[in-house]
Amino acid sequence: DGGITQSPKYLFRKEGQNVTLSCEQNLNHDAMYWYRQDPGQGLRLIYYSQIVNDFQKGDIAEGYSVSREKKESFPLTVTSAQKNPTAFYLCASSPGTGGSPLHFGNGTRLTVT
């Protein structure tokens, strides 16, 4: 059963701590993405990767970092430099050929206090 797994579903951290969100896919997709969603708003692109060992900044990359060491995995680190990290984080993947819909995980809700 192919899909995208994000873990954990809920995450709580103290301000000043870095936190890493996990995203794994078994769809054999080349491209992976991280989006941030705030209440009542659309999705904003943080980072994306079209191939292993390569990634690009999206529209709101400041305070975030990623790695793509394996095709299946694209973890996102929310650093202490991110001013307003509390949000719903969504990971997605696509075949990467263009003109294909994204497949999303069920998200991680991060709360920083």
Place this chain on the structure above:
Amino acid sequence: GESVGLHLPTLSVQEGDNSIINCAYSNSASDYFIWYKQESGKGPQFIIDIRSNMDKRQGQRVTVLLNKTVKHLSLQIAATQPGDSAVYFCAENSKTSYDKVIFGPGTSLSVIP
């Protein structure tokens, strides 16, 4: 700049009626459009897509219409059911930036039993 936006942030319909959700886009280079459904606490799910060489595409109980002249996209849901209650996002892609998908702010559909 490029943007995809929705005309109505909320929509309430009676069960059994048809629903129409609208979306405007500004990038004339966009050639691939997607509708997603997002239920509370979950990631967006692909509903239907359409390419710019088409005006209409039908799925199961859903139809997407594309009017390139006025840069307008709509999603029609026939015989709306309580399970259709969700937030609906339109998104667009263009040949020049297939790695970036631009999402609209979303419309919340509420079905009244």
